[in-house]
Amino acid sequence: MNNLIAQMPPMLYGKELDEALTVLPPYDPDIIHADAATRLVALSNIYRVFLSNSMAREIYSKLHLGLLRSLSKKESPLMPRQYVENQKAIQMVESSGIIGGADSFTIIGPSGIGKSTSISRSIQLLSKTPVIVTEKPYRQIIPCVMVQCPFDSSVKGLLLEILRTVDGKLGSDYCAKAIHARNTTVDTLIGSVSSVCINHVGLLVIDEIQHIVGQKAGGALARYLMQLLNSSGISVAMVGTPSVIPFMSGGEFQLARRTLGLYYEPMEYGQAFRDLCTTLWRYQYVKHRAELDEPMMHRLFDFCQGNPSVLVGLLHDVQECSILSGREDISSDLLHAAYQTRLRMLHQHITPARKPSTSRVKQTVSIPKAEPVEVPEQVSIAAIVKDAKKGAQDIVSCLKRQIPVEEVPV
Structure with a gap:
């Protein structure tokens, strides 16, 4: 174990971690004096900006500890026995999981809040050594392998994608062998993938896991993932949107237990959002620089709703x-125009908060309570109304002839 763990980069924390996660592309203030074409090309740098936050720090810690547990299990005395069981599965002989899952968890949150970027930055920090090599026994281990869940929840498609990604890192041919093998089934394929993960994979990250929702094969894919977890001993992180929560929590207890993890929502209007706005605001490429004040930050939050x-x-x-139109500035009306034209597809998902209504409320007139009126026992109001309807007479006039009636204007 010491040989493997020693090759892992040290775990970062605090300010050191924030500096490692943050990405701030270079910016020259004199760019505003360049021609429009140059500034439009440089403007794309704003997409590269990434500011570390509590979510990114938590994701990094979760992935680092998951990788640590996974590498620890690779030195377990049970690992050779599990490898033999996986070979039985490849040969279509009854097999079982011995080593059990090292760790599995989910990272759930709406699209656009920075999950994938946080994971990507964390994997870069964890993969300072792209391939960990051990001599006794000789092994090549990829710290983190990231794949995407197939849109149709194909079990075979996901397993082949794992092999294809490993081949791309190691130059091996596991995927080609699996495709051309005779009598290849999902059961035999999962034995092959489990063996490859035992030997070569530290942490497996499966993105877009919400694709299993609404698919006939979704339940089968989830069960095979649990089998892969138990047969390989690696840590598995499943990343997706909140739409997957009912599927994960509403199934079997085993699935719900294996999919506990992290959940995030869009940013609230607070210091973290202000820091992000301040950082992004520095990347201005219009000729007339605009100042960022509190009302403008409120306006930005109104249009993005914390995403x-x-x-x-x-x-x-x-x-x-602004550059294309020749305005060359950033103003509230231009922000509104960009929201209305460029972000039209998002309007049903992100709606700016409505301003409070300024219409005048109509005055109401309180009606005093009327004094109770005694109705003679021999008088039936229902009978009077019935007779008035039969004779096509005014009901109020008929009532007035029998009992006191007071009319109140409405």
């Missing part, structure tokens, strides 16, 4: 429109 991806896209598009 960082939408905020970045809005600040890019408002500058692009």
Whole structure:
């Protein structure tokens, strides 16, 4: 174990971690004096900006600890026995999981809040050594392998994608052998993938896991993932949107237990959002620089509703429109125009908060309570109304002839 763990990069924390996660592309303030074409090309740098936050720090810690547990299990005395069981599965002989899953968890949150970017930055930090090599026994281990869940929840498609990604890192041919093998079934394929993961994979990240929702093969894919987890001993992180929560939590207890993890929502209007706005605001490519004040930050939050991806896209598009139109500034009306034209497809998902209504409320007139009126026992109001309807007479006039009636204007 010491040989494997020693090759892992040290775990970062605090300010050191924030500096490692943050990405700030270079910016020259004199760019505003360049021609429009040069500034439009440089404007795309705003998409590269990434500011570390609590979500990114938590995701990094979760992935680092998951990788640590996975590498620890690779030194378990049970690992050779599990490898033999996986070979039985390849040969279509009854087999079982011995080593059990090292760890599995989910990272759930709406699209655009920065999950994938946080994961990508974390994997870069964890993969300072692209391939960990051990001598006794000789092994090549990829710290993190990231794949995407097939849109049709194909079990075979996901397993082949794992092999294809490993081949791309190691130069091996596991995927080609699996495709051309005779009598290849999902059961035999999962034995092959489990063996490959035992030997070569530290942490497996499966993105877009929400694709299993609404698919006939979704349940089968989830069950095979649990089998892969138990047969390989690696850590598996499943990343997706909140639409997958009912599927994960509403199934079997085993699936719900294996999919506990992290959940995130769009940013609230607070210091973290202000810091992001301040950082992005520095990347101005219009000729007339605009100042960022509290009302403007409120306006930005109103249009993006705390979604960082939408905020970045809005600040890019408002500058692009301003440069192309010759306005060369950033103003509230240009932000509104960019939201209405460039972000039209998002209107049903992100709606700016409505201003309070300024219409005058009509005055109401209180009606005093009327004194109770004694109705003679021999008088039936229902009978009077019935007789008035039969004779086509005014009901109020008929009532007045029998009992006191007071009319009140409405």
